[in-house]
Amino acid sequence: TAPRTFRIAAIPADGVGKEVVAAGRAVLDALAEDSAGAFAFEWEEFPWGCEYYERTGKMMDEDGLDQLKDFDAIYFGAVGWPTVPDHISLWGLRLKICQSFDQWANIRPVHFLPGVTSPLRKADDTELDWVVVRENSEGEYAGLGGRNLSGRGQGGEVAVQTALFTEVGCERIMRFAFDLARTRTRRKVSSVTKSNAQQYGMVLWDDVFKRVSADYPDVETESVLVDAMSAKFVLRPEDLSVVVASNLNADILSDLGSALAGSLGLAASANLNPERRFPSMFEPVHGSAPDIAGQGLANPIGAVGSAALMLDHLGLPAQAARLHRAIEATTAAGILTRDLGGTATTDDVTKALIDGLNA
Ligand code: NAI
Numbered sequence: 001t002a003p004r005t006f007r008i009a010a011i012p013a014d015g016v017g018k019e020v021v022a023a024g025r026a027v028l029d030a031l032a033e034d035s036a037g038a039f040a041f042e043w044e045e046f047p048w049g050c051e052y053y054e055r056t057g058k059m060m061d062e063d064g065l066d067q068l069k070d071f072d073a074i075y076f077g078a079v080g081w082p083t084v085p086d087h088i089s090l091w092g093l094r095l096k097i098c099q100s101f102d103q104w105a106n107i108r109p110v111h112f113l114p115g116v117t118s119p120l121r122k123a124d125d126t127e128l129d130w131v132v133v134r135e136n137s138e139g140e141y142a143g144l145g146g147r148n149l150s151g152r153g154q155g156g157e158v159a160v161q162t163a164l165f166t167e168v169g170c171e172r173i174m175r176f177a178f179d180l181a182r183t184r185t186r187r188k189v190s191s192v193t194k195s196n197a198q199q200y201g202m203v204l205w206d207d208v209f210k211r212v213s214a215d216y217p218d219v220e221t222e223s224v225l226v227d228a229m230s231a232k233f234v235l236r237p238e239d240l241s242v243v244v245a246s247n248l249n250a251d252i253l254s255d256l257g258s259a260l261a262g263s264l265g266l267a268a269s270a271n272l273n274p275e276r277r278f279p280s281m282f283e284p285v286h287g288s289a290p291d292i293a294g295q296g297l298a299n300p301i302g303a304v305g306s307a308a309l310m311l312d313h314l315g316l317p318a319q320a321a322r323l324h325r326a327i328e329a330t331t332a333a334g335i336l337t338r339d340l341g342g343t344a345t346t347d348d349v350t351k352a353l354i355d356g357l358n359a
């Protein structure tokens with residue numbers, strides 16, 4: 001049979017994004033080479049990001065979305081560099097793609113790895129494993145608001161940043177979370193809210209959660225305020241399985257989760273358009289890390305874990321499992337970058353991951 005060829009758009013963008021996307025591509029190419037012709041990747045790399053902005057005044061081509069729309073998936077690095085204001089770089093590339101391609105579900109597993117020290121003492125003898133499901137299309141990142149509304153100028157400025165919650169948006173992410181919970185050992189969904197203080201959007205969120213949960217009587221539920229949930233991540237994480245939260249709340253909680261697992265450099269994520277009308281985008285949770293960029297210090301595991309999520313999405317779950325085993329073999333062998341207390345370079349870890357594909 002003819003090999004299945006997956007067309008992947010690579011957007012390394014800025015800083016360590018370039019290093020970890022190169023690492024992830026090397027691991028994926030090794031995987032394909034080892035597949036006895038069962039599947040292949042056809043890559044196209046796009047030069048978009050902050051350097052592109054400095055040259056052209058644009059974060060991506062005017063018709064960039066058109067160029068991307070027929071790919072099977074997008075493999076993304078990280079966007080942002082001190083030469084461009086962060087809100088311009090983020091909205092001009094990553095958020096533009098997420099929102100235009102209706103990638104409304106952002107999946108961020110919190111996965112504890114062998115050989116990696118967690119700052120949580122209980123991680124030593126407790127099974128910890130949960131996933132943050134982030135509403136990725138509206139909420140606090142809807143981009144609604146305005147600045148200098150008072151007209152008073154500097155010193156008297158007023159800005160409004162409005163959160164948008166729709167019943168459709170809440171319901172689809174919650175159903176996604178419940179469906180995901182049904183695939184897990186622990187069938188539980190924790191909803192993160194702030195309805196005590198945010199009495200419109202977050203009360204709608206809570207009402208939809210109650211209504212949707214009635215359709216999943218086999219799934220345990222809880223509703224937890226975001227401040228209490230951040231404490232719970234630290235104190236009772238063994239009680240978590242699927243955590244569903246709004247755009248901002250999940251953004252913050254997932255960084256906390258990855259820090260608890262040992263490093264922001266380990267955390268993987270998928271921005272999914274579940275209807276598959278548009279390509280989905282796979283990227284590490286971390287940013288461009290200007291403090292370590294260009295030095296070969298970046299941990300590629302978050303990017304490689306994101307590649308595993310991409311393989312799952314492309315219908316290659318056995319290959320995704322191989323990537324996970326390679327990651328576990330690498331960390332268990334103590335081949336760790338500096339963020340994990342080791343001395344291995346990005347290349348060392350990448351080589352170990354490739355060697356570990358047959359682990
Ligand atoms: P960051 O995630 O880039 O860095 C935070 C800390 O984690 C730094 O100490 C960094 O060295 C470390 N770190 C991050 N990735 C690592 C890796 N792979 N290996 C080892 N250590 C790693 O967050 P920061 O500093 O807040 O933002 C830097 C830039 O990245 C900003 O321009 C920001 O807007 C952008 N950013 C972009 C994101 C994206 O493209 N999805 C997400 C978060 C930030």
Ligand code: MG
Binds near residue numbers: 251
């Ligand atoms: Mg973030």
